[in-house]
Amino acid sequence: xxxxxxxxxxxxxLTYQQALELADGLLKTEHSLNKNQQVVLGVPFPYLMAVxxxxxxxxxxxxxxxxxxxxxxxxxxxxxxxxxxxxxxxxYVILGHSERREYYNEGxxxxxKKVDIAFEHGLQPIFCCGxxxxxxxxxxxxxxxxxxxxxxxxxxxxxxxxxxxxxYEPIWAIGTGKTATSDQAQEMHAHIRSVIAGKYxxxxxxxxxxxxxxxxxxxNAKEIFGKPDVDGGLVGGASLVAAEFASIISALK
Ligand code: PGA
Numbered sequence: 001x002x003x004x005x006x007x008x009x010x011x012x013x014l015t016y017q018q019a020l021e022l023a024d025g026l027l028k029t030e031h032s033l034n035k036n037q038q039v040v041l042g043v044p045f046p047y048l049m050a051v052x053x054x055x056x057x058x059x060x061x062x063x064x065x066x067x068x069x070x071x072x073x074x075x076x077x078x079x080x081x082x083x084x085x086x087x088x089x090x091x092y093v094i095l096g097h098s099e100r101r102e103y104y105n106e107g108x109x110x111x112x113k114k115v116d117i118a119f120e121h122g123l124q125p126i127f128c129c130g131x132x133x134x135x136x137x138x139x140x141x142x143x144x145x146x147x148x149x150x151x152x153x154x155x156x157x158x159x160x161x162x163x164x165x166x167x168y169e170p171i172w173a174i175g176t177g178k179t180a181t182s183d184q185a186q187e188m189h190a191h192i193r194s195v196i197a198g199k200y201x202x203x204x205x206x207x208x209x210x211x212x213x214x215x216x217x218x219x220n221a222k223e224i225f226g227k228p229d230v231d232g233g234l235v236g237g238a239s240l241v242a243a244e245f246a247s248i249i250s251a252l253k
Contacts, residue, residue: 008239025242173214
């Protein structure tokens with residue numbers, strides 16, 4: 001059975017003290033996660049180690065970086081490499097978030113390189129895809145998302161797609177309070193799975209965890225996660241409040 005994941009994306013929020021408080025708040029909440037369920041916390045770079053240490057010994061909780069550079073190392077002032085993330089024992093890195101695509105010009109080709117370098121350093125990407133409002137209104141979201149997958153992932157050998165993690169985040173639903181309906185999420189998740197099946201076969205497609213992101217909150221998580229092709233969520237705003245995120249975690253299948 002594929003993994004069910006509640007992933008937090010803290011983005012560029014919280015001071016160090018607030019980040020530790022949030023981590024403590026989450027530690028205090030009760031979770032009885034089974035072995036197919038994971039919590040992933042996408043933490044700002046300066047707090048990665050400290051938050052990781054807070055959850056040491058908590059085998060269902062993993063820490064993710066929110067980005068990495070596509071180059072191995074060298075004179076790239078201000079950047080963080082996959083090798084650095086590996087060296088502090090991380091398992092996950094979020095790649096291709098729509099905010100990185102939009103504000104930092106990250107395109108599908110660059111993201112293919114980031115995916116490769118993440119894998120070279122033992123990191124599992126949480127690969128984000130999703131269409132802007134104009135594409136949704138034009139009704140061409142399926143081919144738009146398909147191109148994101150094909151151009152950034154389909155050079156990978158089969159074993160890398162096995163157990164891969166994708167986050168579908170329609171841009172019009174991020175931070176807007178406007179959630180896709182659970183049926184819209186299911187429709188796109190099924191499409192993503194069928195695109196993967198077309199290239200890699202249905203066993204691989206069924207092993208991929210596809211998370212929904214975009215205004216997920218405690219009040220709608222159960223309904224969205226309940227859909228057959230939705231394997232959890234990537235949560236921004238609502239992940240910054242311990243009690244709220246805790247109830248999102250408990251909505252996992
Ligand atoms: P949101 O963000 O939950 O605040 O809409 C989701 C995301 O950008 O990952």
